[in-house]
Amino acid sequence: MAVGEQSHDVARCKRVDEGITRVFQLLGKRWTGPIVSVLTAGPAYFVALRRAIPGISERMLSDRLTELTAAGLVVREVYEGPPLRVMYRLTEAGAALEPALDELGGWAKKYLAEGERPEGC
Numbered sequence: 001m002a003v004g005e006q007s008h009d010v011a012r013c014k015r016v017d018e019g020i021t022r023v024f025q026l027l028g029k030r031w032t033g034p035i036v037s038v039l040t041a042g043p044a045y046f047v048a049l050r051r052a053i054p055g056i057s058e059r060m061l062s063d064r065l066t067e068l069t070a071a072g073l074v075v076r077e078v079y080e081g082p083p084l085r086v087m088y089r090l091t092e093a094g095a096a097l098e099p100a101l102d103e104l105g106g107w108a109k110k111y112l113a114e115g116e117r118p119e120g121c
Helices: 018-027 032-039 046-052 058-070 098-111
Strands: 074-079 085-090
Touching (some): 018 032, 032 058
């Protein structure tokens, strides 16, 4: 070993928890948290979700709902019309996120300045 060089044991390095990584890969995407948060109050039609989340486009809402459905957090239910209506509700796994979202909301109220929003919101 050269002078000044230190042994580096990669296995001993502190690493982020794999579960946290997976959670934030899904829930860390823009709009996903607010969608899940709205659905904790109960099932909602697509149009109601769009109204409840100011600034989200129909395309983005549709994309995020598709991702949440694929992840097993949301169920999509189609009601034949006329008019055709689509309702979304949380699965048991999705509903289990409510306490964590409540904690994050409380943290934001305590530690983020009032009116402080991420860029672009």
